[in-house]
Amino acid sequence: MTDQSNHQVNIESEMREAYLSYAMSVIVSRALPDARDGLKPVHRRILYAMHDMGIGAGSTHKKSARIVGEVLGKYHPHGDGAVYETMVRMAQDFSMRYMLIDGQGNFGSIDGDGAAAMRYTEARTARIGDQLLVDINKDTVDFVENFDGTLNEPAVLPSMAPNMLINGASGIAVGMSTNIPPHNLGEICDALVHMLENWQRLEEIDVDELMRFVKGPDFPTGGVMFKMRGEDNMLRQAMATGRGKITLRAKVHIEDMGRGKSRIIVSELPYQTNKTTLVERIASLVRAGKLDGLVDLRDESDRQNSVRLVIELQRGADVTDVLKRLFKLTPLQSTFGIIMLALVDGQPRTLGLKQALRVFLEHRLEVVVRRSEFDLARARERAHVLEGLIIALDNLDAVISAIRKSRNTDTARKNLVKNFAVTEIQAQAILDMALRRLASLEIRRIRDEYKEKQRLIKSLENLLASPAKQRGHIAAELKKVKEEFGDRRRTIVSEGEATGVTQADFLMPEEKTVVMLSTKGDLGRTHGDDAPKITTGTKQPPRLLQHSTTAQILYLFAHDGYCATLPVQQIPQVKQAADGLRYSDLTDLGAKRKIVSFLCLPADLQTGYVCLFTAQGQVKRLQMLDLPGVMSHEFSVMKLAKRDRIVALLYSSGADELVLTTARGYAIRFSEDDVRATGLASGGVRGIELKDDRAVAACLIAERASHFWHVDKRGHANLTELSRIRSQTRGGIGRPLRGIQGIESEFVAAAVGRLSDTCLVVTSRGKAKYMTLGLAAKVMLGPRGIEPVIALRDKESVIGVVEYRQRIDVPADDLSADDELSLEEIEALLNQAEAAEDEDISASTNGADPALNGDD
CATH class of the missing domain: 3.90.199.10 (Topoisomerase II, domain 5)
Structure with missing residues (x-):
């Protein structure tokens, strides 16, 4: 069939x-x-x-x-x-x-x-x-x-x-x-917030503006990424069009084994590179005679070092040549082809960075609107029920009587609707209300809940009526996501192209060092963490100085609110700061800029804050997560008012107290929590109210059981117990510090620490001198009367004080005093001076100005 x-x-x-x-x-x-x-x-x-x-x-x-x-x-x-x-x-x-x-x-x-x-x-x-x-x-x-x-x-x-x-x-x-x-979550969130805050000119925002925030892809395995291929910026092309190719390299460094031998250490691999396959490839090239100069190849990866490949070289082997061949012949260097193809409205589309960000924002806007409409409907429903309950509570006896006279539930519901002008829903809620809710406390809770629902309804209605508020709400959510999940960039972005071996391919093992910046702007670091030997005859002493390691990142902050980064291991090793290279030769910061300060911080540091202070008394707190890693170009860290400038900065833990001092001799102390952390592009808030147009001189972190030491332009110093500067709210005029009797002072620098701590006093003519805080007090209170802590010539002045917490043996010829006092004697003299000061203040002010007592 x-x-x-x-x-x-x-x-x-x-x-x-x-x-x-x-x-x-x-x-x-x-x-x-x-x-x-x-x-x-x-x-x-x-x-x-x-x-x-x-x-x-x-x-x-x-x-x-x-x-x-x-x-x-x-x-x-x-x-x-x-x-x-x-x-x-x-x-x-x-x-x-x-x-x-x-x-x-x-x-x-x-x-x-x-x-x-x-x-x-x-x-x-x-x-x-x-x-x-x-x-x-x-x-x-x-x-x-x-x-x-x-x-x-x-x-x-x-x-x-x-x-x-x-x-x-x-x-x-x-x-x-x-x-x-x-990509990096923090960078993407910053770009999204920037688009939301500039929504009115969204069409004008281009990929270059967005790449100020998004430096490029950030791979989970780290490595080094190269922007250029010939004269073409392949990274920018990929970000603009959604298509392109970028070159990735492993992160390596060289370890010296002594006797002319060295080894290459691979610590990070290009994305999607199989470590076992890489080892087998290198071994096969050696066996085939295509890669010589190697004597051993080991995989020393463990839980502490997820990737550690050790390639030992023959004595006298050319490291650069071996690296070149490794990059050319093995997956230590690879190409990542970017194709940003995704579904938009059910259709495949190739998206550039801006288009991808915009699609996400439009989705979030829709989510926020729909969520708000849902919450509004639920709030109105609940408010409607609560309104009925309140009507019943206001007419409780009559309601109970109407219910008792009803034959059944349906009759009771109809009687409530008829007699009290409530809806069916409200009537059912009244019938369902438990007797325990008639207690006075429960009645108050019902009324409070009703008021809260009314406020919520108004807030949601305002949100739904205002697209600007919706964008602000999304921006706040993104900032919260960044704060909770953001981390540092893992992939280093190299400005050059992957031809040959670059400086980034020689990342050295971690060693202790001291980073210095001279009075003329020369940057150098010592071998080991011993302080450089400095006397009053030293030319160009360090104006800034900090302990560090070669694995850390140096952040150089300029007076105009810009910052540049540099791996510490790329700073030249020198014996004195003057032997270093000019900072403008090592970074993008121009030679006309003044370096205010620097910080050496671990590359993986994710906690803490950078606090910045301006001459006009503004304070800004920046999360460490907001600071980028090593970058090839400068970036802004603070938006400044006209004629304002950054004068000082410091790293804080998040739970510290800050002390600001002015040139006029006032100091204010407040919790850093009073300053809300903001992003790179924002400005600051008022930290201290200035008088007579004098500027902020210094900023410090308050420490327990420590002293506050400040010095004026002429080298006269004074010492105060930090506990005498009481905490207050930021923005006040602060408390006057004890001046030097009979001398009109303009303070320029300060330090905080124990009496045994060491600092370095630097003058405008490049003269410097180590001394302890206790010695400063001895000179100030010694038998020879008021003397500067460092001898100055005509038209010479003190320009700064460098704190150096490690104990240093101060050269004998720098002590400049006959009979050195013990710390106990110095403490006694300080107590006498402070007691006398308290009597003077009590007699003269009679409690007239609360600001003098540290109250705002």
């Missing part, structure tokens, strides 16, 4: 239609991420299934097999292997810049080892993974039916974090592919 259902079709048209259907399915449902949340369907389904199961960052880990089964059974009708592999990748710190899943167990390694079977491993969402799902239950996104129509799943996640750019994505579709690199 012939099958009547058989019929002939044109194979060409059938194949065309079937292939197009298959291609669209792969493009839309498998290979390409959505530009709004940066997720492919399988990633989204895993995260949503874990959310639905209650496996958040605050829960315990659950078996991976259980999670995979939930995803397969409800949302993703494909193989379990694909789901588990996707889940594993989201838990690998060498694959994801910010892991979305917190795995427990063997989830693979950078050596290419596979993860353990899903029955052995456990997982939960990471804290930043939870940020992608925030408010998903508030109708913020559309839901679609799952594969069998029995459940709903989100078409996109609310995604409070810009996941597509911070974690990247890769995939091969039909006729197209995507390869989006990961």
Whole structure:
């Protein structure tokens, strides 16, 4: 019998239609991420299934097999292997810049080892993974039916974090592919906030303006990235068009083994480089005779050093030549092709940096509006119920009587609606109200809740009516995300091109050192952490000086609010500061700029703040996370008023007290928490009110059981117990410090510490002198009367004091006093002087000015 259902079709048209259907399915449902949340369907389904199961960052880990089964059974009708592999990748710190899943167990390694079977491993969402799902239950996104129509799943996640750019994505579709690199969360958030704050001129913002914030991709494995290829800026091209190629290199340094031998240490690899494959490649090149000069190759990676490859060289081998061949012949150097292809409104589009950021912001704007509408509806519903309860409480006896006279619940409800002008919903709420809510405290809570709901309704209505407030709300959320999850850049951005061996390829092992800046701007560092020997005859002594290590980063701060960075190991080693190189030759800061101060900080430091102080009394607090790593160009750290300038800065822990002093001799002490931390592009707030147009002279961190030492232009110094400067609110005029009797002083510098601590006094003619704070008090209070702490010539003045906490043996010819007092004797003299000062203040002021007592 012939099958009547058989019929002939044109194979060409059938194949065309079937292939197009298959291609669209792969493009839309498998290979390409959505530009709004940066997720492919399988990633989204895993995260949503874990959310639905209650496996958040605050829960315990659950078996991976259980999670995979939930995803397969409800949302993703494909193989379990694909789901588990996707889940594993989201838990690998060498694959994801910010892991979305917190795995427990063997989830693979950078050596290419596979993860353990899903029955052995456990997982939960990471804290930043939870940020992608925030408010998903508030109708913020559309839901679609799952594969069998029995459940709903989100078409996109609310995604409070810009996941597509911070974690990247890769995939091969039909006729197209995507390869989006990961970026630094802090940089992306800064760029997004900048766009929100400049929304009115959004069309004018170009990629160059955004690249002031986003320095380029930031890979989880670190390494070095090169911008240029010939004369073309490939990084800018990729950021502008969404397509381009950048060169990545491993981070290496050279260790001297002595006797003419050295070894190359590889500490970071290019992104997606398999360490085992790299070792095998190097070994095969050596065996084939294509790479000589090597005597040993070891993998010394461990838990402390996730990557440490040791390549020992023959005695006398040319390190530069070996490195060149390693970069050329092995995966120590690779090319990353950027293709920022993602789905926008269901269609594949290639996005530049600006377009990708804008798509995310438009998505967040929609989420905020929908969330606000949801919250507003719920608030109105609750306020409506509370309003009915309040009506019942105001007419309690009559309500109870009406209910008691009713035959049943329906009659009671109708009587309440008729007699008290309430709605059906309010009447039902009155009937459902428990008797315990008639207590006076509960009645007050109902009224307070009603007032709170009214305020919430008004706030949400104002938010929905104002697009500017909506943008401000999103900016605040992004700042919070950055504060909680932001970290330092891992990938170094090199301005040059990857031809030959660059200076960045010789990152030295960590050694202790002292960094110095001379009075003329020469920058150098010592070998070891011993202080340079300085006498009054030393030419160009250090004006700034700080202990450091060669692994740290030097931040040079100029008077006009700009900063430049430099790896400490690239600073020339010298015996004296004057032997160094001019700072303008080592950084982009021009020679006409004045370096106010510098900080040497660990590259991985993520806590603490930089506090900046201006001549006009402004204070700014900057989070360490906001400071970029090593950069090739200068960047702004503070917006200054006209004719204002930065005069001092310091590093603080976040729980310190700050002391500001003025040239007129006033000091104010306040908690650094009084100064809200702000971003790089912002200005400061008032720290002290100045009088007679005098400027801020110095800033310090208050320390327990320490003394405050200040010196004027003529070298006259004074010492005060820091406890006498009481804390107050920032912005006041502060407390007058004890001056030098009979001398009109203009203070220029200060130091804080114990009497045994050492400082370096520097003059305008380049003369310097080490001395202890106790010796300063001895000169000030000694038998020969008032004397400067350092001898000055005509038209010579003190310009600064360098604190140096390490004990230094002060040369005998610098003591300039016959009979040195003990610290106990100095303390006694100080106590006498301060007691006399207290009597003078009490007699003269009679409590007239509260500011003199440290009150604002």
